[in-house]
Amino acid sequence: xxxxxxxxxxxxxxxxxxxxxxxxxxxxxxxxxxxxxxxxxxxxxxxxxxxxxxxxxxxxxxxxxxxxxxxxxxxxxxxxxxxxxxxxxxxxxxxxxxxxxxxxxxxxxxxxxxxxxxxxxxxxxxxxxxxxxxxxxxxxxxxxxxxxxxxxxxxxxxxxxxxxxxxxxxxxxxxxxxxxxxxxxxxxxxxxxxxxxxxxxxxxxxxxxxxxxxxxxxxxxxxxxxxxxxxxxxx
Amino acid sequence: xxxxxxxxxxxxxxxxxxxxxxxxxxxxxxxxxxxxxxxxxxxxxxxxxxxxxxxxxxxxxxxxxxxxxxxxxxxxxxxxxxxxxxxxxxxxxxxxxxxxxxxxxxxxxxxxxxxxxxxxxxxxxxxxxxxxxxxxxxxxxxxxxxxxxxxxxxxxxxxxxxxxxxxxxxxxxxxxxxxxxxxxxxxxxxxxxxxxxxxxxxxxxxxxxxxxxxxxxxxxxxxxxxxxxxxxxxx
Numbered sequence: 001x002x003x004x005x006x007x008x009x010x011x012x013x014x015x016x017x018x019x020x021x022x023x024x025x026x027x028x029x030x031x032x033x034x035x036x037x038x039x040x041x042x043x044x045x046x047x048x049x050x051x052x053x054x055x056x057x058x059x060x061x062x063x064x065x066x067x068x069x070x071x072x073x074x075x076x077x078x079x080x081x082x083x084x085x086x087x088x089x090x091x092x093x094x095x096x097x098x099x100x101x102x103x104x105x106x107x108x109x110x111x112x113x114x115x116x117x118x119x120x121x122x123x124x125x126x127x128x129x130x131x132x133x134x135x136x137x138x139x140x141x142x143x144x145x146x147x148x149x150x151x152x153x154x155x156x157x158x159x160x161x162x163x164x165x166x167x168x169x170x171x172x173x174x175x176x177x178x179x180x181x182x183x184x185x186x187x188x189x190x191x192x193x194x195x196x197x198x199x200x201x202x203x204x205x206x207x208x209x210x211x212x213x214x215x216x217x218x219x220x221x222x223x224x225x226x227x228x229x230x231x232x233x234x235x
Numbered sequence: 236x237x238x239x240x241x242x243x244x245x246x247x248x249x250x251x252x253x254x255x256x257x258x259x260x261x262x263x264x265x266x267x268x269x270x271x272x273x274x275x276x277x278x279x280x281x282x283x284x285x286x287x288x289x290x291x292x293x294x295x296x297x298x299x300x301x302x303x304x305x306x307x308x309x310x311x312x313x314x315x316x317x318x319x320x321x322x323x324x325x326x327x328x329x330x331x332x333x334x335x336x337x338x339x340x341x342x343x344x345x346x347x348x349x350x351x352x353x354x355x356x357x358x359x360x361x362x363x364x365x366x367x368x369x370x371x372x373x374x375x376x377x378x379x380x381x382x383x384x385x386x387x388x389x390x391x392x393x394x395x396x397x398x399x400x401x402x403x404x405x406x407x408x409x410x411x412x413x414x415x416x417x418x419x420x421x422x423x424x425x426x427x428x429x430x431x432x433x434x435x436x437x438x439x440x441x442x443x444x445x446x447x448x449x450x451x452x453x454x455x456x457x458x459x460x461x462x463x464x465x466x467x468x469x470x
Contacts, residue, residue, distance in 0.1 A: 133380045
């Protein structure tokens with residue numbers, strides 16, 4: 001398989017530690033308001049709402065909705081269930097913005113800088129463009145191209161995201177690689193003809209990560225970090 | 236006026252010396268084929284076809300067409316008129332690709348790196364995304380966000396481009412600045428509520444540039460280079 005001309009990265013979990021960052025942000029919010037709660041459970045609940053909320057958009061049950069707004073709706077519901085509400089508008093905005101300030105895993109910036117020498121690099125995430133720009137600024141991701149779900153008005157694993165990115169890059173899918181910590185994302189990418197790289201993130205879901213951090217398909221590359229992927233690509 | 240949260244840049248002429256780069260590329264092409272021609276005049280003719288060809292798209296006389304394809308159509312016509320044709324498909328592709336390899340003015344990379352410290356930076360060009368990515372890779376433009384005309388399926392000065400970029404950034408227009416060497420581009424941006432910065436490029440059209448390199452409106456900033464704009468912005 002030839003070296004890809006572009007390597008696109010899933011972001012939540014693959015590049016940034018959403019769980020650790022959201023728990024830290026929620027805990028700080030709670031401390032400032034003297035609210036005690038199981039912030040880890042709240043973070044995990046918030047993330048569990050992610051897939052079903054996007055799936056409602058994907059099957060047309062609700063119109064196109066940005067991830068910030070999906071996050072906001074889920075948060076209000078979770079806050080009610082965990083007895084930490086009601087949250088006012090400003091609280092919600094502040095907490096939804098936690099997803100714009102997620103911290104990257106330690107191997108990411110150096111790995112991206114290496115891969116950038118041999119390929120076009122960019123995010124291919126369900127986050128929208130403004131969120132991707134914020135995460136890149138926050139962490140120093142030196143993207144060559146910035147994709148966001150709002151460019152396609154589709155969420156992964158819809159084909160419009162993967163093939164839309166290839167089309168905008170004017171590259172055939174077999175010259176584009178998706179790197180992700182999630183087997184289902186890679187399975188979709190592979191089904192549309194992209195190369196694939198699994199990046200193991202055994203801490204993504206905390207102690208409950210389990211087999212989700214293990215590759216389950218015939219991915220083009222299997223790596224332990226972005227730096228490791230860079231090395232395997234000869235970058 | 237508050238410091239803009241994002242500074243978006245026109246590209247052809249403002250950041251890259253399209254004329255010098257295209258003349259050099261055409262001359263090399265001619266030398267390799269022992270074709271003699273007035274390459275400067277051909278480059279200028281090619282550029283003169285730019286605005287009318289986009290205007291045909293803008294008023295709906297032809298469907299959405301990428302700049303590469305507009306460039307290709309114009310080139311075939313110009314080659315015929317200048318007696319350097321017929322060009323075959325491969326020749327055309329090679330020459331159209333000259334616009335993906337334009338060289339930046341010497342102040343650009345350092346100026347962008349400075350402005351990047353205080354704002355989101357990105358291109359806002361009539362070139363499509365793949366072309367912007369190629370120019371950024373070629374020249375080292377460290378964009379935070381990459382816009383291309385194909386994201387909007389509109390050409391400047393259509394409002395969809397300027398306001399579409401603000402919308403994707405989730406910023407109100409008055410927190411976004413367009414920096415450009417062209418008064419008409421800035422006039423459109425200002426009419427949609429963006430801040431404006433004129434960057435003088437007295438060599439853009441060679442000896443014939445004349446008053447086109449002079450600001451003709453009440454732009455927020457008037458600068459002699461991207462570095463100068465960085466200094467005026469306090470970056």
